[in-house]
Amino acid sequence: MTKYLLKLFAIAWALIVIAGCEESEEPLPQLLAGFTSTSLGLALADDEKSVDIELSRTDQNPTTVRLNVADAAGTEYGTDYETVPAASGGKINVEIPANGTSAALIIKKLRNPEFGEVKSFSLTISSVSNEGSAGNNSKLEVTFEENPTSSGAILMPEVGGPEQPNQVFIDLSKQSATVVSKDIWDLAFSGGNEFRVMLNYATYAMARATDKTELADVTETLVTEEFKNEMVVGQVNTAYMDDPSGDLSKTVIAEISATASENKVYVLNRGQLDTDPSTERGFVKLKIARNGDAYDITYGDINATAGFTTVTVSKNADTNFSYFSISENKVVDVAPMDSNWDFVLTTFTNTYFDGTDLYSYKFKDFVLTNYGHMKIAKVDVTAEVTYDGFTRDDVPGVSLEDHRTGIGSSWRLFDFPTFTYTINTKIFYIVEDTDGNHYKLKFTKMLNDQGERGYPEFVYELL
Numbered sequence: 001m002t003k004y005l006l007k008l009f010a011i012a013w014a015l016i017v018i019a020g021c022e023e024s025e026e027p028l029p030q031l032l033a034g035f036t037s038t039s040l041g042l043a044l045a046d047d048e049k050s051v052d053i054e055l056s057r058t059d060q061n062p063t064t065v066r067l068n069v070a071d072a073a074g075t076e077y078g079t080d081y082e083t084v085p086a087a088s089g090g091k092i093n094v095e096i097p098a099n100g101t102s103a104a105l106i107i108k109k110l111r112n113p114e115f116g117e118v119k120s121f122s123l124t125i126s127s128v129s130n131e132g133s134a135g136n137n138s139k140l141e142v143t144f145e146e147n148p149t150s151s152g153a154i155l156m157p158e159v160g161g162p163e164q165p166n167q168v169f170i171d172l173s174k175q176s177a178t179v180v181s182k183d184i185w186d187l188a189f190s191g192g193n194e195f196r197v198m199l200n201y202a203t204y205a206m207a208r209a210t211d212k213t214e215l216a217d218v219t220e221t222l223v224t225e226e227f228k229n230e231m232v233v234g235q236v237n238t239a240y241m242d243d244p245s246g247d248l249s250k251t252v253i254a255e256i257s258a259t260a261s262e263n264k265v266y267v268l269n270r271g272q273l274d275t276d277p278s279t280e281r282g283f284v285k286l287k288i289a290r291n292g293d294a295y296d297i298t299y300g301d302i303n304a305t306a307g308f309t310t311v312t313v314s315k316n317a318d319t320n321f322s323y324f325s326i327s328e329n330k331v332v333d334v335a336p337m338d339s340n341w342d343f344v345l346t347t348f349t350n351t352y353f354d355g356t357d358l359y360s361y362k363f364k365d366f367v368l369t370n371y372g373h374m375k376i377a378k379v380d381v382t383a384e385v386t387y388d389g390f391t392r393d394d395v396p397g398v399s400l401e402d403h404r405t406g407i408g409s410s411w412r413l414f415d416f417p418t419f420t421y422t423i424n425t426k427i428f429y430i431v432e433d434t435d436g437n438h439y440k441l442k443f444t445k446m447l448n449d450q451g452e453r454g455y456p457e458f459v460y461e462l463l
Contacts, residue, residue, distance in 0.1 A: 032056040032135025033065045033096075033128045036155070037175060039141045040107065041148020048108040049176075052156070053125075056135060058099045064129040067092040067105075072120040080119050080144070082108050092123070109144055119144040149437060150175035152461035154444075157345045161454040163274045164364050167202055167334070169341040172460055173435045178336050182347065183281065185334050186270055188321035189295050189313045195256035196248040197288060197295070198321065199241070201349045203271030203281060204233040204362050206240040207252045210285075212265045215298060216305045218285045223267055223302050228283060231269040233349060236357045240269075241349050246371040246404035253288065260289045267302070270326065274347065274364070284326060299326060320372070342433045343369045343407065345456060364453060365421075365446060367407035375400035375432040378410065387428045387442050392463040395438050398430050411443040411458075421446060421453060431460070438463040 036052045053065050069090045071077060077087055084106040085092055096103045105123075113119045120143045125134040137154075153175050157168035169178040182202035190196040199205040208231055212218050231240050243250035257263050266288075270281035286299035291312055300308040313331055316322050323334040335341060348366035352359045369376055377398040379385060385394075406429075413424050428442035445457035 029057060031059060031063070031128060031130055031132030033063070033125055033132055034135040034137035035123075035125075035140045036102075036137070037140065037150070037153030038137050039143070039151045039153075040175065041150060042107065042109050042142070042144045043148055043174065044112050044146055046109065048106055050104045050106045051140060052102045052104050053094050053096070054102045054154075055096060055100075055132070058101055059130050059132075060098055061130055062098050063096040063100075063132065065094045065096065065103075065125060066127045067094065067123045068126045070122045070124070072122075074117075075119045075121050077121070079110065081110055081121070081142075084108065091126075107142055113144050113146075115146075117145075149173045149435070150462065152439070152459070154457065154459045156445075156455070156457045159345050159454050159456060161448075162452045163276075164347050164454045165273065167344055167346040169336055169344045171336070171341050172431065172433050172439050172441075173437050174340065176340075178341065180334050183273060184325055184328070184332050185323040186268070186326045187297070187324045188334075189315070189324060190248060190321060191315040191317060191319055192248075194248060195290055195295065196251055197253045197256065198248070198251055199253075199268075199349075200271060201242065201244075202346045203273065204347075204349045204360075205271035205281075206231045206233065206237070206269045206349075206360070207266045208240050208269075209252075209254070209264045209266055213261055213263065213287070215265055215285055215287055215300060215308055218265050218267065218302070219305070220303050223283070223285070227267070228269070231267070231283075233271070233360045233362050236359055238351050238358050238360050241351075241360050244348070244350050244405060246368075256288050256290055256295065258290050263287055263289050268299075274362075297324065320370075338370065338373050339434050341370055342374050342431065343367050363409060365412055365456065366405075366409055367411065368404055369402075369406050370434060371404040372402060373434045375402050376406035377401065377430040378406065379428050379430060381426050381428065387440060390428070390430075390440050390463075392438065395430060395463060400430065400432050412446050430463075 033053055033055055036054055040049055040051050042049055069087050083092055094103050094105055123140045125138045150173055157177055158179050159168055160166040166179050167182045186200050188198040199207055210218050230237060240252060242252055253266060266286055268284050268286055273279040283302055284299050285302055286297060289296045295313040296310055298308050298310040313322050313324055318337045320338055322331050325332045345367055348363045350361045350363040352361040377400045411424055413422050423443055431439045431441055439460045439462055441458060441460040443458045448455040
């Protein structure tokens with residue numbers, strides 16, 4: 001009898017424990033799906049664009065988001081456009097993998113509209129599996145026209161995670177992002193009237209003038225290990241970096257003289273990548289001279305006395321700079337045309353004042369505006385002024401400035417005691433882009449689910 005009672009007691013206790021566990025489990029929040037934008041425009045030069053569908057949370061099962069396709073008059077699926085995944089019977093099923101949060105839908109344009117014509121269609125979320133439903137941004141309007149203007153979107157620039165190996169150039173009105181590896185260039189040659197050269201701020205490059213005018217005269221006798229060590233970011237050595245303001249009169253490399261003998265030889269520390277440990281890109285010596293309205297760059301190994309390489313770099317009227325790669329020995333594509341980007345997310349060589357000395361400083365999560373081609377204003381959030389409440393009528397009340405570091409690192413906060421990063425929710429930005437459009441913009445994320453940097457997200461809206 002005692003054994004029987006003990007067995008009954010054990011079963012009852014197990015049931016109580018199980019019931020208690022079941023009661024303690026909190027229900028998951030509603031699973032919602034939405035587009036990262038409410039509009040998408042394809043210009044004449046665009047063959048395709050993509051938009052992400054995002055979930056409000058992960059699910060342990062794959063999630064199917066079903067879309068209804070509605071063509072405007074004169075627009076036809078299969079004739080004017082197609083999608084990936086493909087539509088069938090006016091429906092598109094987009095699969096988001098288990099434990100995933102988003103999937104891309106690709107819009108492929110099959111033919112351009114006629115002059116002055118606009119082709120359009122809409123996509124609406126009709127159902128979401130796993131007992132989900134449509135959330136915010138449940139409808140996407142797509143247009144094909146000569147110069148479409150985005151009404152806003154949520155963008156997640158691919159800077160590449162914690163090591164942030166990429167630079168991402170953003171064009172708000174075209175809702176586009178151009179991603180380039182930050183180490184594909186070393187020097188940027190001004191395309192303006194002046195003859196100025198900028199260092200690669202994204203790799204923390206530094207340069208140092210010598211008193212020599214011939215490359216063969218600069219050897220390890222001058223460029224000692226001590227000489228090199230003084231050119232590494234993180235020291236009181238801001239004289240070896242370009243001014244963070246972007247003022248071309250304050251570059252390390254002096255204005256290139258029309259008299260070749262007046263141009264000095266420089267030692268260039270090509271910088272480093274943010275790997276663990278850091279990847280050093282090495283040192284070279286170089287001299288730059290004018291060649292008509294172009295530049296001649298001659299460079300070589302620090303210890304070389306002959307066999308130097310000379311390349312002519314032409315100015316490009318469509319871009320601020322022509323970018324040159326020492327590794328590739330040629331001009332490379334980096335920034336888009338001036339009219340096709342507004343700001344760039346990048347790592348950056350900045351300065352830091354500790355109260356006594358001014359240090360060069362490696363900065364991640366930095367944002368630089370298209371200096372000379374856009375304006376920006378920083379707006380403080382108050383009880384009366386909010387991002388959601390700001391309208392086009394409020395634009396005249398802000399002071400827009402052409403300021404290269406107008407966003408900079410102000411969009412995120414760092415807490416030294418806990419060594420943690422958070423979004424600065426006390427500010428947002430008003431942007432006048434390169435096309436004269438006004439947008440309001442705020443950053444919403446910088447970390448992934450594991451708390452790692454290098455996963456920024458921002459939202460913007462046309463005013």
